[in-house]
Amino acid sequence: LPVVREYLAAIGKLKQLERLRLSIWTDSSQDLASLSELTNLKTLSLDMPPFAYAAEDSGSDRNPHLLGRLPALPQLEELDLHNTPVGDDDLDLVIRYKRLRALDLSSTAVSDAGLAKLAPLASLEELVVDQRVATAAGLKWLARLKRLRVIHIPDADYDATNSGLS
Numbered sequence: 001l002p003v004v005r006e007y008l009a010a011i012g013k014l015k016q017l018e019r020l021r022l023s024i025w026t027d028s029s030q031d032l033a034s035l036s037e038l039t040n041l042k043t044l045s046l047d048m049p050p051f052a053y054a055a056e057d058s059g060s061d062r063n064p065h066l067l068g069r070l071p072a073l074p075q076l077e078e079l080d081l082h083n084t085p086v087g088d089d090d091l092d093l094v095i096r097y098k099r100l101r102a103l104d105l106s107s108t109a110v111s112d113a114g115l116a117k118l119a120p121l122a123s124l125e126e127l128v129v130d131q132r133v134a135t136a137a138g139l140k141w142l143a144r145l146k147r148l149r150v151i152h153i154p155d156a157d158y159d160a161t162n163s164g165l166s
Contacts, residue, residue, distance in 0.1 A: 008034040021045040036071035045080035067093035078102040088114030095120045104128040106154055112138025119144040126150040
C-alpha cells in the first residue's frame with residue numbers, strides 16, 4: 001500500500017499537529033513510525049477494524065502490535081485504542097506515555113490482568129473500558145490510580161448481582 005505509506009509520511013511532517021485520528025489497516029500499521037516527528041501530538045485515536053487484522057490470526061507474517069510501532073510521543077495526553085487488537089502485553093508500552101490523562105481500551109483484547117499494568121500511569125484521569133475488557137475484580141486494580149476521576153463503561157447494562165459489584 002504505497003499510497004498509505006505516503007499519506008502517513010505526509011502526516012508525520014505536520015509537526016504542529018496536536019490531534020490525530022487514524023483508521024489503520026494491518027499493512028499500513030507498519031508505517032506508524034512515520035509519526036515520530038509529531039512531538040506536539042496530544043491526542044491520538046487509532047482504529048483497526050477486526051477484518052483488517054483477521055489475517056493475523058491465520059498465521060500471517062504481519063504483526064498486529066500497534067503500540068510497538070508507535071514512536072515516542074512526549075506530549076501525548078489522550079490515547080484512544082478502541083477497536084484495536086491491543087492486549088495485556090501491549091499495555092507495557094502504554095505506560096511509556098507518562099503524560100497520559102485519558103485512555104480508551106473498549107473493544108480491545110485487554111483483560112483484568114492488563115488493567116493491573118496501568119498502575120504506573122500517575123496522570124491517568126479518565127478510562128474507558130467495557131465488559132469484554134474488565135470485570136469487577138479487574139476494576140479493583142484501578143484503586144492505585146490516584147488521579148483517576150472518570151471511568152466510562154459503555155455497555156454496563158449487566159446484572160450487578162453476578163458481576164461482583166453488589
